[in-house]
Amino acid sequence: MNIKYTLSFPAPHTHYAEIEMHISNMETNELDLKMAVWTPGSYLIREFQKNIDSVEWSTDNGQWLRADKTDKNTWKIIVQNQREIIVRYKTYCFEYSVRTNFVDESHALINGAPTFLYIDGNESAAVEVEIIPFKDWQNISTSLPQKEHNKWIRLAQNLDELIDSPIEIGNHASYFFEAANVSHELAMYGHSNCNIEKLIADLKNIIAVESKIFGGHPCKDYVFIIHNTDNSFGGLEHLHSSVNHITRWSYDAENYQRAISLLAHEYFHLWNVKRIRPKSLIPFNYHAENYTELLWFFEGVTSYYDDYICYRAGVTSKKDFIAIVEKNINDVLNTGGADTQTLAEASFDTWLKYYRRNENSQNAQINYYTHGAVVALIFDCILLDATNGEKNLDTILQKLYVNYLANPDEGISETSLLEIFNNESGIDFAPYFKKYIHTTEPLDIEFYVELLGIALKDNTEKNKVFLGLSTQWKENKLIITQLNKHYGAYSGGLSVDDEIIAIDGFRVTKDYTKLYAHKSVNDCIDVLISRQGTIKSNKITLTADKRKNYTFTFDKNSNGKKAALLAKWLG
Numbered sequence: 001m002n003i004k005y006t007l008s009f010p011a012p013h014t015h016y017a018e019i020e021m022h023i024s025n026m027e028t029n030e031l032d033l034k035m036a037v038w039t040p041g042s043y044l045i046r047e048f049q050k051n052i053d054s055v056e057w058s059t060d061n062g063q064w065l066r067a068d069k070t071d072k073n074t075w076k077i078i079v080q081n082q083r084e085i086i087v088r089y090k091t092y093c094f095e096y097s098v099r100t101n102f103v104d105e106s107h108a109l110i111n112g113a114p115t116f117l118y119i120d121g122n123e124s125a126a127v128e129v130e131i132i133p134f135k136d137w138q139n140i141s142t143s144l145p146q147k148e149h150n151k152w153i154r155l156a157q158n159l160d161e162l163i164d165s166p167i168e169i170g171n172h173a174s175y176f177f178e179a180a181n182v183s184h185e186l187a188m189y190g191h192s193n194c195n196i197e198k199l200i201a202d203l204k205n206i207i208a209v210e211s212k213i214f215g216g217h218p219c220k221d222y223v224f225i226i227h228n229t230d231n232s233f234g235g236l237e238h239l240h241s242s243v244n245h246i247t248r249w250s251y252d253a254e255n256y257q258r259a260i261s262l263l264a265h266e267y268f269h270l271w272n273v274k275r276i277r278p279k280s281l282i283p284f285n286y287h288a289e290n291y292t293e294l295l296w297f298f299e300g301v302t303s304y305y306d307d308y309i310c311y312r313a314g315v316t317s318k319k320d321f322i323a324i325v326e327k328n329i330n331d332v333l334n335t336g337g338a339d340t341q342t343l344a345e346a347s348f349d350t351w352l353k354y355y356r357r358n359e360n361s362q363n364a365q366i367n368y369y370t371h372g373a374v375v376a377l378i379f380d381c382i383l384l385d386a387t388n389g390e391k392n393l394d395t396i397l398q399k400l401y402v403n404y405l406a407n408p409d410e411g412i413s414e415t416s417l418l419e420i421f422n423n424e425s426g427i428d429f430a431p432y433f434k435k436y437i438h439t440t441e442p443l444d445i446e447f448y449v450e451l452l453g454i455a456l457k458d459n460t461e462k463n464k465v466f467l468g469l470s471t472q473w474k475e476n477k478l479i480i481t482q483l484n485k486h487y488g489a490y491s492g493g494l495s496v497d498d499e500i501i502a503i504d505g506f507r508v509t510k511d512y513t514k515l516y517a518h519k520s521v522n523d524c525i526d527v528l529i530s531r532q533g534t535i536k537s538n539k540i541t542l543t544a545d546k547r548k549n550y551t552f553t554f555d556k557n558s559n560g561k562k563a564a565l566l567a568k569w570l571g
Contacts, residue, residue: 001025001122007110008132009169012103015094016053017110021087021117026079032120033067033075033087036163036286039113041236041273042099044355045289048114049073051092051101055117058086073287075117091115096229098236098243105134107170107189109227109243112163113286123159130154133169141174141187142167143223143240160284164239168225175200179207183221190228192248199251199260205313206264213305213394214271214401222270224263235262237269257307257324260315265306273298276400279411294414295347296437300372301393304380312571325377326551329445329456332374333548336484337365343372343437359496363485374443375436379421380569381448382432386425388561389568395424449552452569453562459549465519466545469494473510492540495531502528516542 006020023031035049055067055075060082067075067087079085091114093101102109119125130153131140144154144165156162172189177200184207186200203224211217223241228248235244244266246259278292311321332338346354346368353365380393399420400412414433421429435441446456468487472479478500483490500508503515504526516525521544528537558566 001027001119001125003119003122003125004128004130005116006130006132007115007167009103009108009134012105012108012134015092015103016090017093017101017103017108017115018090019088019115019117021089022084023087023119024084026083026085029079029081031077031079032070033077033117034120034287035073035117036113037073037288038286038290039099039111039236040164040281040284041238041269042355043290043295043350045351046100046114047072048100051114052117053090053092055087055089057088060084064088074120087117089117096232098227098234098245107137107168107172108134109225110167110169111243112165116162118159118162126158127156127162128153129156129162129167131167131169137170139172139174139187140167140169141172141185141223141225143221143238159286161239163286166225166238166241166243168243177204179204180211180217182207182217182219185221185223187223187225188228189226190248192228192246192251194228194251202260202310202313202315203263205315206260206309207267209309209313210264210268210271213309213397215398216401216405218270218275222267226263233258233262235266237266237274239270239274242266242269257310257316257320261306261310264309264313265302268302268305268309269298271401272302272397275404275408276397277411279413279416282409282411289351291348291351293344293347293437294412294417295350296343296368296372296375297417299369300343301376301397303369304373304376304393318570322552328370328373329377329550330548332366332371332443333445333550335366335371336363336486337361338371338442339440340364341366342440343368343375346371359482362482363490374445378436378443378445378448379429379432381451381565382427382429383421383425384565384568385451386427389565391424392568396420399424445550451562452566453555453558454566455553455555456550457553459551460547461545461549463521464545465516465521465523465542466547467513467516467540468543471500471512478508478510478512486543486546488541488543489527492527493538494527494529494540497531499530500527501530501535 002024004022008018010018037045037047049072056064057067057077058064067077070076093103096102099111101111101114128147140151142154142165144156147153147155156165168187172187175186175196177184219240225241225243227245229245231247232245233247235242244262250259278294280292281290284290307316307321307324310316341364346366376393383392418429418433449456466487467489468484469480469489470482472481480494480496480498483494483496502508503512506515519542521542523542524539525542526537527540
C-alpha cells in the first residue's frame with residue numbers, strides 16, 4: 001500500500017490546512033483511518049480530531065462520499081475492492097502552541113499528530129508528503145528528508161517519524177551551522193532582539209557538551225524551529241528537531257539564560273527520551289494514555305542538566321548557575337504538595353494532573369521537572385562520593401545510550417535503570433530510589449551537597465508571620481488566588497476567589513500585609529471577606545513563615561576529597 005499526502009493552504013486567513021491522502025495499491029475491502037489523540041513529549045489526551053472537518057473519499061469515478069465515523073478518532077471506509085482512492089479533509093489550525101497547528105497568512109506550523117490521518121495497521125509503512133505553499137511562501141524547515149532534492153516533497157519512514165517531524169512553512173529566516181559534525185538549521189519566525197551570532201556560538205558549545213556527555217550524536221542533521229512570540233514560552237522535543245516558543249524580547253542579558261536553557265533542554269531530549277525511552281512507551285500507543293513512572297528521570301534529569309550544560313559550555317557564569325540550583329532547591333522545599341505526591345506518582349499521573357493544574361495543585365502535587373532536577377542533584381552527589389569522583393550522572397547517561405545503540409527497541413524500566421546505577425556506583429541505590437522516588441520523605445539536600453563541601457545557609461526570616469495565600473489586585477479588589485495548606489488562612493476557612501475587604505477593621509490595599517506584619521506568631525486577626533456576595537468574618541491564627549530560603553556557602557579552605565568532588569562537579 002502506497003500513501004501520499006498533499007498539504008495545502010488555499011485560504012490561510014481561515015486558519016485551515018487542507019489535506020488529501022492518496023492511497024494506492026490497496027488489497028483490502030475496508031480501511032480504518034485514525035488520528036492520534038496525543039503527541040509524544042506532551043502527556044495529555046488532546047483530542048486533535050476535534051479540529052477535523054468533513055472526511056470524504058472518492059471512488060475511481062470521482063464520486064465523493066462521506067467516511068463513516070465509528071469512534072472519536074476513527075473513520076471507516078468501505079473501498080469495495082478498489083485499488084486506489086483519495087481521502088480529503090480539512091483541519092482547523094488556530095492553537096498557538098509548540099504541540100499543535102497554527103496557520104495564518106504569514107506562516108504555518110504543522111505538527112504530525114494533529115494533522116495526518118493514518119491507516120490502522122499500516123503504521124510501519126513509508127509515506128510521502130507534498131506541501132503546496134500559500135502564494136509567496138518561500139521557505140520550509142523540517143527534519144523530514146527531501147525527495148529528489150525537491151524541498152516541497154518530504155519523506156517519512158513510518159508513522160512515528162511523520163508524527164515526530166514538525167514542519168514550519170512561510171518566509172521565516174533560516175541560519176545554518178555545523179556542530180558536533182552535524183548540520184543544524186536555526187529557523188526563526190517573528191521579530192526579536194536576538195543576537196543570531198551569539199545564539200549560534202552558544203548553541204555550538206552546548207551541542208558539543210551534550211554530545212560528549214552521551215559519547216556520540218544520533219543525527220545527521222537537526223532543526224531548531226523558534227517562534228518569537230509576545231508572551232508564550234516552552235518547547236517540545238522531536239527525533240531530529242524541536243519547536244520552541246521564546247518571548248521575543250527575552251534575548252537580553254536579564255532573560256537570555258531562560259531562553260538558552262530551554263534550547264539546551266529540548267536538545268538534551270535527543271538522547272534522554274527520544275532514544276533512551278521508557279519501556280512502556282515502546283511502541284507509542286497514539287489512541288490512549290501511555291503510562292510511566294519514569295518521567296522524573298526523563299524530564300527531571302533533563303531539567304537538572306539544561307542549566308548545568310549551559311554552565312559547562314561557558315554560556316552561564318558560575319554565580320548564575322549556583323543561583324539557579326539554589327532557586328530549584330527552595331522551590332522544591334516550599335512546595336506544599338511535597339508531603340502528598342511522590343515523584344513516581346507525579347510521573348504516572350501527568351496525564352491527569354500536570355497539564356490541568358488548579359488552585360489546589362500546589363497543595364496536592366509536585367513538579368516532576370523541578371523536583372526531579374533536585375533529586376538528580378542528590379543522585380549526582382551520591383555517585384561522585386561513592387566513586388571518589390570517577391563517576392557521576394554523566395556515566396549513567398553514557399551507559400544508557402550505549403545500551404540504546406545496542407538494542408534500540410528495548411526501552412528502560414525502573415529495574416533496569418536501578419541496575420545501571422548499582423553497577424556504576426558500586427553501591428546499592430535501591431534505598432535512594434525508594435526514598436526519593438516512591439515516598440514523600442523530606443529531601444536531605446543539606447547532607448548530600450555537604451559531600452561536596454557545600455553548606456546550606458538558612459536565610460529564612462525568623463519570627464516572621466505569613467498568612468499562606470496568594471492574591472490578585474483586580475478592579476480595586478483583593479482576590480485570593482491560592483492557599484497553602486500549611487498556614488493559617490487555609491486552616492482558618494478562607495477560600496480561593498474570596499475577596500478580602502478588611503483586616504482587623506482596616507480596609508485592605510494592594511499592600512495588605514502591613515496590616516498584620518507587626519503581629520506575632522499565634523496572634524489572631526479578623527479577616528472580613530466577601531464570598532459570592534455574602535459578607536463573612538473569619539478569625540485567622542497567624543503562623544510562622546516556614547518558606548525556606550537557602551543559599552550555598554563554599555568552604556574556601558576545603559581540601560581533600562570534598563574539594564576534589566566539588567571541582568569535579570563545577571569543572
